Amino acid sequence: MSKPYVLGVDIGGTNTVFGIVDARGQVIASDSIKTRKHANFDDYIEELHSGVMHLLHANDAEDKIQGIGIGAPNANYYTGEIQNPPNLPWGPIIPLAEKVSKAFGGIPVAITNDANAAALGEMTYGAARGMKDFIMITLGTGVGSGIVVNGQLVYGQDGNAGELGHLVVKRNNGRVCGCGRTGCLEAYCSATGVARTAREFLEIRTEPSTLRNLQIEDITSKDVYDAAVAGDKIAKDIFEYTGTLLGQAFADMVVFSSPQAIILFGGLAKSGDLLMRPLKEAFENSLMPIFRGKTKIILSELKESDAAVLGASALGWEAKYKYEVPSRTLPAVEEEA
Amino acid sequence: MSKPYVLGVDIGGTNTVFGIVDARGQVIASDSIKTRKHANFDDYIEELHSGVMHLLHANDAEDKIQGIGIGAPNANYYTGEIQNPPNLPWGPIIPLAEKVSKAFGGIPVAITNDANAAALGEMTYGAARGMKDFIMITLGTGVGSGIVVNGQLVYGQDGNAGELGHLVVKRNNGRVCGCGRTGCLEAYCSATGVARTAREFLEIRTEPSTLRNLQIEDITSKDVYDAAVAGDKIAKDIFEYTGTLLGQAFADMVVFSSPQAIILFGGLAKSGDLLMRPLKEAFENSLMPIFRGKTKIILSELKESDAAVLGASALGWEAKYKYEVPSRTLPAVEEEA
Numbered sequence: 072m073s074k075p076y077v078l079g080v081d082i083g084g085t086n087t088v089f090g091i092v093d094a095r096g097q098v099i100a101s102d103s104i105k106t107r108k109h110a111n112f113d114d115y116i117e118e119l120h121s122g123v124m125h126l127l128h129a130n131d132a133e134d135k136i137q138g139i140g141i142g143a144p145n146a147n148y149y150t151g152e153i154q155n156p157p158n159l160p161w162g163p164i165i166p167l168a169e170k171v172s173k174a175f176g177g178i179p180v181a182i183t184n185d186a187n188a189a190a191l192g193e194m195t196y197g198a199a200r201g202m203k204d205f206i207m208i209t210l211g212t213g214v215g216s217g218i219v220v221n222g223q224l225v226y227g228q229d230g231n232a233g234e235l236g237h238l239v240v241k242r243n244n245g246r247v248c249g250c251g252r253t254g255c256l257e258a259y260c261s262a263t264g265v266a267r268t269a270r271e272f273l274e275i276r277t278e279p280s281t282l283r284n285l286q287i288e289d290i291t292s293k294d295v296y297d298a299a300v301a302g303d304k305i306a307k308d309i310f311e312y313t314g315t316l317l318g319q320a321f322a323d324m325v326v327f328s329s330p331q332a333i334i335l336f337g338g339l340a341k342s343g344d345l346l347m348r349p350l351k352e353a354f355e356n357s358l359m360p361i362f363r364g365k366t367k368i369i370l371s372e373l374k375e376s377d378a379a380v381l382g383a384s385a386l387g388w389e390a391k392y393k394y395e396v397p398s399r400t401l402p403a404v405e406e407e408a
Numbered sequence: 409m410s411k412p413y414v415l416g417v418d419i420g421g422t423n424t425v426f427g428i429v430d431a432r433g434q435v436i437a438s439d440s441i442k443t444r445k446h447a448n449f450d451d452y453i454e455e456l457h458s459g460v461m462h463l464l465h466a467n468d469a470e471d472k473i474q475g476i477g478i479g480a481p482n483a484n485y486y487t488g489e490i491q492n493p494p495n496l497p498w499g500p501i502i503p504l505a506e507k508v509s510k511a512f513g514g515i516p517v518a519i520t521n522d523a524n525a526a527a528l529g530e531m532t533y534g535a536a537r538g539m540k541d542f543i544m545i546t547l548g549t550g551v552g553s554g555i556v557v558n559g560q561l562v563y564g565q566d567g568n569a570g571e572l573g574h575l576v577v578k579r580n581n582g583r584v585c586g587c588g589r590t591g592c593l594e595a596y597c598s599a600t601g602v603a604r605t606a607r608e609f610l611e612i613r614t615e616p617s618t619l620r621n622l623q624i625e626d627i628t629s630k631d632v633y634d635a636a637v638a639g640d641k642i643a644k645d646i647f648e649y650t651g652t653l654l655g656q657a658f659a660d661m662v663v664f665s666s667p668q669a670i671i672l673f674g675g676l677a678k679s680g681d682l683l684m685r686p687l688k689e690a691f692e693n694s695l696m697p698i699f700r701g702k703t704k705i706i707l708s709e710l711k712e713s714d715a716a717v718l719g720a721s722a723l724g725w726e727a728k729y730k731y732e733v734p735s736r737t738l739p740a741v742e743e744e745a
Contacts, residue, residue: 204565218664220557220564227557227666228541229702234663237696242579242656250696319579326571327555327664329564359574359587361492365566 074137078123078178079384080171081185082106082143084158089123090377091132092384096196098377100130112161112170120174138179139171140386142188142379147230151182151392157249172394181390185209185379187224187233189336189371190217192382198334198372205332206324207371208235210339213249214257214264220328236261240320260317262339265292268309280305292339299345310345317346318353325362336371336378411474415460415515416721417508418522419443419480421495426460427714428469429721433533435714437467449498449507457511475516476508477723479525479716484567488519488729494586509731518727522546522716524561524570526673526708527554529719535671535709542669543661544708545572547676550586551594551601557665573598577657597654599676602629605646617642629676636682647682654683655690662699673708673715 076099080089083106090101104122109115127133145156151168153159172180183191190207193199199207203222209215214236218225225232236257237250245254246267258264269290273282281298282290282305298306321333339346351368358366373381413436417426420443427438441459446452464470482493488505490496509517520528527544530536536544540559546552551573555562562569573594574587582591583604595601606627610619618635619627619642635643658670676683688705695703710718 204569220562220569221560223558225557225665228668229666229699231698232541232557232664232666234696234698237663238660239656239694240579242577250698252694252696319576323575323660324664326574327569327661328562329566329569331565357576357589359571359589361568361571361587362566 074135076132076135077137077384077387077390078127078139079380079382079387080119080123080139080141081188081379081383082141082146082153082159082167083185083379084144087119088380089119089126090380090384091126091130091136092381092387094388096381098380099132100126101377101380102126107160110160112165115161116170116174119171123175136175136178136387138181138387138390139175140188140191140383140388140390141167141171141180141182142185142383142386143167143182144185146182146184148181148183148187148224148226149230151180153182168392169394172392177393177395179390179393181386181392183224183386184215184217185382186215187217187226188382188386189215189378190219190224190334190382191385192373192378193334193336193371194219194222195385195388196373196381197378198369199332202331204328205330205334206235206328207334207336208321208340210261210335210337212262214261218328219330235320235324238320238323240316256316256320260313260320260339262292262337265295265309265313265339266290268312269295269306272305272309272312276305278305282306296342296345299342307345310342311349313339314346314349314351315353318350318355319357321350321354321366321368322357322359322362325366326359329362330366332367332369334369334371336373340370411472413469413472414474414721414724414727415476416717416719416724417456417460417476417478418525418716418720419478419483419490419496419504420522420716421481424456425717426456426463427717427721428463428467428473429718429724431725433718435717436469437463438714438717439463444497447497449502452498453507453511456508460512473512473515473724475518475724475727476512477525477528477720477725477727478504478508478517478519479522479720479723480504480519481522483519483521485518485520485524485561485563486567488517490519505729506731509729514730516727516730518723518729520561520723521552521554522719523552524554524563525719525723526552526715527556527561527671527719528722529710529715530671530673530708531556531559532722532725533710533718534715535706536669539668541665542667542671543572543665544671544673545658545677547598547672547674549599551598555665556667572657572661575657575660577653593653593657597650597657597676599629599674602632602646602650602676603627605649606632606643609642609646609649613642615642619643633679633682636679644682647679648686650676651683651686651688652690655687655692656694658687658691658703658705659694659696659699662703663696666699667703669704669706671706671708673710677707 153165216235241254246258248255490502553572578591585592
C-alpha cells in the first residue's frame, strides 16, 4: 500500500531543511533545524526526528509517509553513509540512512549527494520530466553533477560517479583544486572559481575596473556579476572566460553520454546571457559534429527555495533501505503539548 | 521458446565475418565474405544471406538462431541504420537491421557500433563478466569506446554516446582529428596517432633512432613498437607519451562513471609494459583521490580472432527488431547442391 507523501530532507552545512512532498511535487509543508548545533550525531538525529514529527502532526501526515529521501554532501547511495564530509561535525563516516530509518520506526530511507538529488528532482518534477538521458550541473560554491543514463542515476561501482566538477580542463599550469589536484573545472567555473578568475584578471590586466575598488581578496562572484551588469569590461570578460570553459567541458560530457539536455542549477546559473551566451557558443563550437544541435542547455525549472527538498524527496519514492525495528518496544515519539 | 544459438556478424571495412555462437560464448563455426565486393547494398545482403545459410546448413543450425547481432562502424542501435560510414560503399544511410531481418525471414536483429559490440562481448563472455560498470576502449586505427552503466550500454539520446576517442586531451595547439576538430584523444593514442607522434618526435628531437632509417611518412605504430622493444630511446618515449595521455584521459572517464574496470582491446593494447606502465602510472597519479586504487585497467579476455563476432553475437541474445514478413511467400532460400 503506497502512501501519499514522501519526506525530503536536505542537509546543508548551515541548515537542514525538511518538507512533506506529494506525488505532484507540491511541498505541503516544510521546516528546518540548524545542522551544526549538536556535536553528537545522535542528538542531531533526535532534533531532526522531533522537528519532523511536529511537522507531520501539524499536517495530519504521521502515517502517510512512503519513504524518506535525503540529500547531503558526500552522501553515498549504496552505503547509506555520509563519507568524509568537509563541513559536518560528526566524524568521517556517518551512518545516516540507518540512524534516520531507526529514528522513524523503520520507514525506508535513501540518501544521495546533493547534485544527484537535484538531478532526481529535475527528472521527477522539473525540466527533465520525460527525459531518460541528461546531466545536471550545479554551479554553486563548487561544481556538482548528477548524470542520468537510461532513466537511472549513474552511481558507478562505489556511489561516487558523477564528479564532473573534477574533469580536468587545464592540463598544464592549472589552478589548485580542493580535491588536491590541479586544473579541475570546479577551480574555474564555480562561484569561488569566478572569484579566483577575478583576482587573476585584475592582477594581470591593466584596464580600469570598478572591481579594483574592492579588497581583492574579498571579491565574490556576486561582485563580478554586479560589475558586469553595470558594464564593467573586465567583469564581462570574466564571465566570457567562465562560460567558454564550461561550454568546452560540456562538449566533452556529450561524447560520454549524448544527453538530451544539460540542466544548470545554482547561483551562478542565474547570470543570464553574461554566462549563457559564451557558454552556448563555446559548447556548439566544441561539439563533435555528430552531436551538434542535439543537446539543449537549459536552466532548472524548480523553485530555488524548494529545489533541495524536492530533489531529496524524489529519492523517497524509491527508498528501499529499511532499518529493522527490533522486537522490543521503541521509545515513544516525543510530542510537545 | 528460446533457441540455442545466435549469429554474430562483424562488418569491417575489408571483411564481413559471421559466426554461430552458443550461450557459453563458443564460436561453433564461422566464415566470411568480402565487404566491399558489391557496390549495391542488396547484392551484399544477398551474398551475406547465402553465406550464412550455408554455414547454418553445414552445422544443422537453420532453425536454432535466436537472434542476429551485428557490429559495424557507425551502426546505430536505435535506428538500425549505419550512418555516414567512412569506409563502406552503400551510401550515407544504410538500413542494415531491416534488410538483414527481412533476408532472414524475420529473425530479430540488433546492430551497434564495433566498440559497443566489443563491450557487450566482454560483458557476456570476457573480462567484464559480472561487472555492471565498466568502459571498453578499443585502440585500433582509431580509439573507440563502449560504456556500460548499471549493466546497460550507454547509447544516449541518439545512439551515439560513448565516443571517448573524441575527448579533447589537448585544448590548445592540438592535432587535427578525423572528426573535424583538434586535440582529440584519438589523434594521439590510436595506432595512427602513435605514428603521428613518431613523426613529430623525429622532427623535433635530435637523438639517433632506428626509426630514422624508415621513410618518415611510412612509419607505423608497429615500427615504433618493434623499435621500442629493441631498446630505441625515442620509440620508448613515444609509448611513454601515448600511455601518459591515455592514463590522464582515463582519469577523466572515471569521474564520469566510476567504473570497476577500463578494458583495453586492439592492436596497440598488446604493447605490454611499454604502454601499460606509463598508462597505469599516469592514471593513478591523475585520479581524483576518492577514486584511487578502485578502477582496474585490464586487457580483453576474448581471443582476438573471435572477439568481433562474439561481441556482435552478444547483442543477438537481446535483439528485438523484427522485420514483419509480409503474408506473401518469400523467395525460397537458395542452396547449392
